[in-house]
Amino acid sequence: MAVTQQEIENRLWDAADELRVAMPEAQYSSVVFPLMFWKYLSDTWEHTHQTFLKENEDLDLSPEEADEVEYSNYQTFKIPFIFPGTVAERRASWSSILATVAQHGLGQRVRASLQAIESANPDKFSRLFGSMTWTSETVLPGEVLASVMRAMDRTPKMHEGNMSHDVLGGAYEYLLKRFSDGSGTRAGQFFTPREVVELIIELLDPKNHESVYDPTCGSGGMLIAAANFLKAHGGRGYTLSLNGQEAVTDTAGVARMNLFMHNLTEFKVEVGDTLRDPRFKKPDGSVKQFDVIVANPPYSMKWKPWTNDPRAIGGVAPQSSADWAFVQHMIASMDSKKGRAGVVLPHGVLFRGGQEAAIRKRVLDDDLLEAVIGLPANLFYSTTIPTCVLVFRTPGTKAPGRQDGVLFIDASTRFTKAKNRHVLTDADITDIVTAYHSGSDGNGGDGLSARFVPTTEIVANGYDLNIGRYIKQAAAEQEDLGTLIDAYNIARAEREKTEQRMLAVLSAAGIEGFDE
Structure with missing residues (x-):
């Protein structure tokens, strides 16, 4: 009997819910995903092992010969033994450790099993399971871990003979979303709402055999969406080279497990700070280039500015906000022939001034920016402010009708209210993508407006890209509260800085009392 999506999702959530007595929901993912992937690997290994035994039962093989045949012709990864040569020796599989859940030291055995799997499969599973701090008794009591494992064991067997990778990957994404819905702003660290991901992927339109790169990949959703998009449009998603970098070790592990669950094996996820230590490089030390680059980086993150970095076209982003530094890195990562x-x-x-304005000027002068798309407020888990999608193309690769200008699309009123945030519907995404590809000016209906603006007009406006400046209807219909607040905060900071300088000059001149 086929396993339904609903069934596996319900069982997995029941397992996650066992953690409620030990930790906040925001931390569930660090426990549930490693356990879920371990069970998936174990169920897959054991299913294949039974097939091997059945097909070779008539052969008189020694243990060494059997092992060689099984791993040469059947298994694609190893599940070794833990504590070999001791009375505690046992296979590092889910079922083997599950049989010991009532015994003391469960967390230690789980940790040893996950580490053994990583060590036995360095090319596939190196650092896959993250820091595993939750295996400590002081973090997660053994009886709670046992309850989680018992509940998860009620999930149907997770192997291809029992459920498809579509079901398995869907269940993983269900948990990602469920954890995000319940964990507030922390969710923004690893999860971008699916509809926003799908919008960006559709805009960039990946093709067979192309390379896709996400410099802040979180749980890997954008990389998976690229493969799913290609598959849905008659392409071969498995031909994509998927690459990501993530600063948080545990989140990078979540991404790797997510990709495996979706049956995507041609990927590389590195750990590190992309701005300070980009891990994808050419032999000469410059950043590696890709066909498609996608990202939802942390917004307005404080950072240590570059001192001498070739990525810094137009200048260096201010310490107070790394937004344009991420853009500069992405531009440097675009393939010279078809990068976007x-x-x-x-x-x-x-619209922000100072160093960011200088970078914006260079990007526009080089005709790298193709489109600015205004999205509704409250789409994300990490912020309620309205956001925008910027689309860039490598120099000289814009379509003739898109050269020397920028396409502005205002979709700020296109959303549906959901429980905790707004969402873009399939129709919203389709209309935005249609407006992007057509590039025609005017009102797209139902609150969607578009206009292609020549670079000369943008230059005349001081390289300001505020959408309301170019699509007047949007400005008239809806004041962009998030933008106004942003502008107010910047102006207030500048005023306070000016006041401090004035007070210092007055104080030096012996004039006091102005700051009272």
Whole structure:
């Protein structure tokens, strides 16, 4: 009997819910995903092992010969033994450890099993399971871990003979979303709402055999969406080279497990700070280039600015906000012949002055920016402010009708209210993508407006990219509260800085009392 999506999702959530007595929901993912993937690997290994035994039962093989035949012709990864040569020796599989859940030291055995699997499969599973701090008795009591494992064991067997990778990957994504819905702003660290991901991927239109790169990949959703998009449009998603970098070790592990669950094996996920230590490089030390670059980086993140970095075209982003630094990195990562990039950022990147304005000027002068798409407020788990998608193309690769200008699309009123946030519907995404591809000016109906603006007009406006400046209807219909707040905060900071300088000059001149 086929396993339904609903069934596996319900059982997995029941297992996650056992953690409620030990930790906040925001931390569930660090426990549930490693356990879920371990069970998936174990169920797959054991299913294949039974097939091997059945098909070779008539052969008189020694243990060594059997092992060689099984791993040469059947298994694609190893599940070794833990504590070999001791009375505690046992296979590092889910079922083997599950049989010991009532015994003391469960967390230690789980940790040893996951580490053994990583060590036995360094090319596939190195650092896959993250830090595993939850295996400590002081973090997660053994009896709670046992309850989680018992509940998860009620989930149907997770192997291809029992459920498809579509079901398995869907269940993983269900948990990602469920954890995000319940964990507030922390969710933004690893999960971008699916509809926003799908929008960016559709705009960039990946093709067979192309390379896709996400410099802040979180749980890997954008990489998976690229493969799913290609498959849905008659292409071969498995031909994509998928690459991501993530600063948080545990989140990078979540991404790797997510990709495996979706049956995507041609990927590379590295750990590190992309701005300070980009891990994808050419032999000469410059950043590696890709066909498609996608990202939802942390917004307005404080960072240590570059001192001498070739990525810093137009200048260096200010310490107070790394937004444009991420854009510069993505531009440097675009393939010279067909590279294109899509990134979600706050509206402040469109109009903020100082160093950001200088970078914006260079990007526009080089005709790298193809489109600015205004999205509704409250789409994300990490912020309620309205955001925008910026689309870039490598120099000289814009279509003739898109050269020397920027396409502006206002979709700020296109959303449906959901429980905790707004969402874009399939119709919203389709209309935005249609407006992007057509590039025609005018009102697209139902609150969607578009206009292609020549670079000369943008230059005349001081390289300001504020959408309301170019699509007047949007400005008239809806004041962009998030943008206004952003602009107010910047102006207030500048005023306070000016006041401090004035007070210092007055104080030096012996004039006091102005700051009372």
